[in-house]
Amino acid sequence: MKYEDIGLTKKDFITLTNSMADMDFTSGLEKVSCPVLVLCGEKDNVNKKAAVKVAEKLSKAKFSTIDNSGHEVNIDNPNGLVKAIAELDII
Numbered sequence: 001m002k003y004e005d006i007g008l009t010k011k012d013f014i015t016l017t018n019s020m021a022d023m024d025f026t027s028g029l030e031k032v033s034c035p036v037l038v039l040c041g042e043k044d045n046v047n048k049k050a051a052v053k054v055a056e057k058l059s060k061a062k063f064s065t066i067d068n069s070g071h072e073v074n075i076d077n078p079n080g081l082v083k084a085i086a087e088l089d090i091i
Contacts, residue, residue: 025054026053026054026057029054029057029058030057030058030059032058032059032060033059033060034060035060035061035062035088036055036058036060036061036062037061037062037064037084037085037088038051038052038054038055038058038061038062038063038064039051039063039064039065039066039073039081039084040052040063040064040065040066040073041065041066041069041070041071041072041073041076041077042065042066042067042068042069043068043069043070043076044069044070044071044073046071047071048065051063062088064084066080066081066084067080068080069081
């Protein structure tokens with residue numbers, strides 16, 4: 001689905017993106033006590049820096065990259081995603 005398919009124009013998308021520039025999602029992350037796996041595609045240069053920072057704020061987080069993938073790791077390397085999840089020691 002494209003943004004224009006839901007009635008969002010380029011101008012609307014830019015306005016939405018700009019409105020989120022100063023949002024802080026890190027507040028309260030230190031209170032999360034369960035194990036967390038933070039994944040990022042090795043080629044996802046846009047999100048990798050933020051993913052590392054989020055993992056650093058979570059006391060029980062593991063950060064991992066998925067080889068041969070960008071932002072959509074489930075599409076780019078589904079086997080790598082399955083492997084990363086399977087390696088979790090949660091059972």
